[in-house]
Amino acid sequence: MKKKNINAPSPIDMVDLYIRVSTTEQAMEGYSVGEQENRLRRFCEALGYQIHKVIIDPGYSGASLNRPGIKEVIHDVQDHLVNKxxxxxxxxLSxxxxxxxxxxxxxxxxxxCDFVSMLESFDTSTAFGRAIVGILAAFAQLERENIKERTTMGRxxxxxKGHYxxxxxxxxxxxxxxCNDLKVDPYEASIVREIFSLFLSGTAINTIASTMQKKYPTVRSWKNTTIRRTLRNSVYIGKxxxxDITRDGIHEAIISDSDFNMANAMLQHNLEIKKQSCRSHSLLTGLLYCGDCGARMQPRTISKGYPLRRYxxxxxxxxxxxMIKSDHCTNRLHPYTLEELDNIIISEIKKLAxxxxxxxxxxxEDAAPIINEAELCQDRLAxxxxxxxxxxxxxxxxxxxxxxxxxRLTSLKxxxxxxxxTLNKVSTEMPMNIQQIQDYATAFQEALAKNDYDQVNNIIHILIDKIVVLNEDIEIHWTFC
Structure with a gap:
């Protein structure tokens, strides 16, 4: 709870002047900060009010109370430093x-604390003034919504009509x-055509971005996303x-429809290839562990002396x-590529069916430890x-x-x-039966044939707890054991 400032002046006749103006209002309607402050000071002088503070929110919209000035007003009111x-x-205000x-x-x-609006000539110290505030607030919101609606209709x-x-x-x-109507900038238009030409000739997105950054560093900050946005922007074909609404524009096109459509078809194709690649070539992500240091393994592209794509x-x-577990891990040159290791695991699952x-x-082979653990628990309980x-x-x-x-009795208990x-946990963690395992393995084969990689991935994680790889050795830890 805030404490009242006992050293502050008496709140009697003490007032805060609150001023807000947005840039547009100041330019078009003459609501400048200086003009508001002058009028409010003369008003206080005429009525004998003592000004505690002038609080200004320049350039802030009245649509919300998220303004530093209005927060300061609230603090002064709650601390009882002012009574108006x-x-x-x-x-x-809002x-x-x-x-x-x-x-x-x-x-x-x-x-x-009373609230006074000078222009509307009302004061909330009276019942009539409080009622008028509510009415005027409703009209202020109505005007705001009307402005928003007119703006949307105008857009x-x-x-x-084809305007940008x-x-x-x-x-x-x-x-x-x-106005906001477009005209072609010859220099920048040549850059746009160059981007489309490079992409249609097979140049990678990141290579195009690097080329643009070297050749035109002052035009844009060139990133991969910048290139993609350019290739997807239908404004270049006159739209x-x-x-979600697209119309024919009145401006001149820079790129032909055929080039634009071809570029976007290539972008979509590349996206589908990337998705399929992620699904089909990273099936074991999250399951693989190093047999030397125990760290997880990730799919990586490698090009030094042995085949690409490995975990x-x-x-x-x-x-x-x-994720690093050791500075001296020896699990560096295992012989399996990513596709080979995936296929080994896929073959093992197929054999289950x-x-x-x-x-x-x-x-x-793997059930014995669980049975032994249960027997040990039962023997010790006896x-x-x-x-x-x-x-x-x-x-x-x-x-x-x-x-x-x-x-001693307490310790035994x-x-x-x-x-x-422990025994209850061992008893409730019953593995799947043979029929259930075979059903999952059969469903796995069907999903693989349909290229349903989401389902393939789900079943892999149902059947396999983890896979430990050390050079050429592979150890599968099944969930049903």
Missing amino acids: VIVWKLDR RSQKDMLIMLEDIFLANN QARLA NSSRPPLGYSFLPG VSDV VCYSVSRTNKA VDEKYLKSIIQ ELDKQTDKLLNLYQIGAVDLSQIQD QERNALTQ
């Missing part, structure tokens, strides 16, 4: 009816004097658009410091029960006092609870 806040006009009423009821009236009308709507001309164009240990690639003997051998019974028998025949065995939890 005066503005030149109601919409200086153009939102909701925000206006919040300020009036939750800030001003709740802290016994749509301009678009229907954005406030900045795209690369290759400049604005005609006094104008706003949101590489993070301790070797050192691309992410947080057709070779039941192989499947049973995997389950039998031993704890015997010890507990022995101590209780001694107590019942009067051989020992309860205080003498209390700590704690160990028994822990073992019971």
Whole structure:
């Protein structure tokens, strides 16, 4: 809770003057900061008010209360440093009816502070003044919504007539004097044609960006996204658009329809290839672990002395410091390419569907540790029960006092609870049965045949917990074992 400043002057007759003006209003309607302040000072002088502070929000919209000046006003009111806040006009405080009423009821009236609008000649110290504020706030919001609606209608009308709507001309164009209509900039237009020509000739996006940065560093900041936006911008074939609406524009085209359509078809094709590549060539991402240092492995493109595209240990690639487990990992030259390792795992999953003997051998091989763990838990529980019974028998025949065995009984109970939890966990983590495993393996083959890589990836993660790779050795940890 804020403490009242006992050194502050008395709030009686103390007022804050609040001034807000946007750039447009100042230019078109004469609502300048100086003009508002002069009028408000004369108003206070005439009524004998003492000015505590002049608070200004220059260049801020009245659409919200997210303004530094209005926050300062609220603090002064809540600290009871003023008992009046005066503005030149109601919409200086806010153009939102909701925000206006919040300020009036939750800030001003709740802290016994009056709100005065000089131009509308009302004061919230009276019931009539408070009612008028609500009415005028409603009209202020109505005007704001009308302005927004007229602006939207104006943009749509301009678009229907083929006019360009954005406030900045795209690369290759400049604005005609006094309006937002486009005219071709010969120098920049040649750059746009060069970008399309390079891309249509097969040059990669990143190479085009690098070329543009070297040749035209002052025209734009050239990035891959800049090149893609240029290639996708239909303004270059004489179109104008706003949101999801596209119309024929009145400006001159720079690129032919055939070149534009071909470039965008290539972009879409490249995107599909990239998606398919990510799905088909990174199936094991998140499952692979290094058999030497234990770090995860990631798909990487390598070109030094052995085939491209491999899963590489993070301790070797050192691309992410947080994933590095060792500075001396030896798992560097395993013989499998990314596609080869994927195919090995795919073949192992396919065998589950057709070779039941192989499947049973995997389950039998890996099931023993779980059975042994359960048996060990049960044996130890039986031993704890015997010890507990022995101590209780001694107590019942009067051989020992309860205080003498209390700590031991407590220890036995704690160990028994822990073992019971472990046994329950082992019992509830029952593996899939053979039929379920074979069903998943069959569904995996069907998804692979349909190129449904999302389903392929899902089934891989259902059947495999992790894969450990050390040079040429591959160890699969199945989830059903």
